Structures are given as C-alpha cells and as structure tokens.
Amino acid sequence: MTFRLDRGDWTYSWFTDFIGRQDNNRFYTDLDYNEPQDYFGLSGIYKVYTEAAFIHGLSARWSGDTWTITGGVQNIFDEGVPQVSDIGGITQLSAGNSPVAATGYDVRGRRAFVSVSKTF
Numbered sequence: 001m002t003f004r005l006d007r008g009d010w011t012y013s014w015f016t017d018f019i020g021r022q023d024n025n026r027f028y029t030d031l032d033y034n035e036p037q038d039y040f041g042l043s044g045i046y047k048v049y050t051e052a053a054f055i056h057g058l059s060a061r062w063s064g065d066t067w068t069i070t071g072g073v074q075n076i077f078d079e080g081v082p083q084v085s086d087i088g089g090i091t092q093l094s095a096g097n098s099p100v101a102a103t104g105y106d107v108r109g110r111r112a113f114v115s116v117s118k119t120f
Helices: none
Strands: 002-007 010-019 036-039 042-045 053-063 067-074 111-118
Touching: none
Parallel strands: none
Antiparallel strands: 002 010, 010 053, 036 042, 053 067, 067 111
C-alpha cells in the first residue's frame, strides 16, 4: 500500500508491505509442533510459525526539467526477521533461526537509498 503526496516539483511517498502469518505445522498430521514437546525429558516449545508483519518506508523525490533526485529509507522502523525453531529440516534456509527462503521478510534491516538521474 502506498500513500503519495505531490506538491509542485516534489513527491512524498509512504509505503507499507504486509507479510501474513506463516505456519510450517501444516506439514505434520500426527504432531502439533506449536504444542509443548519433550526433549531429553525436558519440556520445551518449538516455534514453527511467524507472526504477521508490516514493513514501512518513505521517500521524497524532486523532479526538475532534466534532473530527478530521489531519496528515502526502507524498513524505517528496523523491523527484524522473526525467529523460529529449526526442527528436522523444516527451516530449509535460514540465517540463524530466521527464515529467509521464499519469504518477504527484510533481512537487511533499515537502510537508506538515493537515486539521481538526468534525461538528455
């Protein structure tokens, strides 16, 4: 979702990405990994789901006759990647306990960007 405000040569934008809740428990019919499990006699809880997340950013652009300058910040609130348990290969690709394969999560964190262009 993007909100945009145009004022003369300037354009201001606020953009939001939504990532829905994910749950790998659906692969198992005989066991619910979101329920407490025993591990060497100790009770523990595996976490094989992630919560929904909103990732926000903003930008400003100035457009002249032949020049355009854009700058902004992605993941402005530095929303981190959720942590999950790695259970027997459920998390196929991860950075520590953060799922990164085929997800929309921003693993790079907050970052700025600048773009300058000229037309001839």
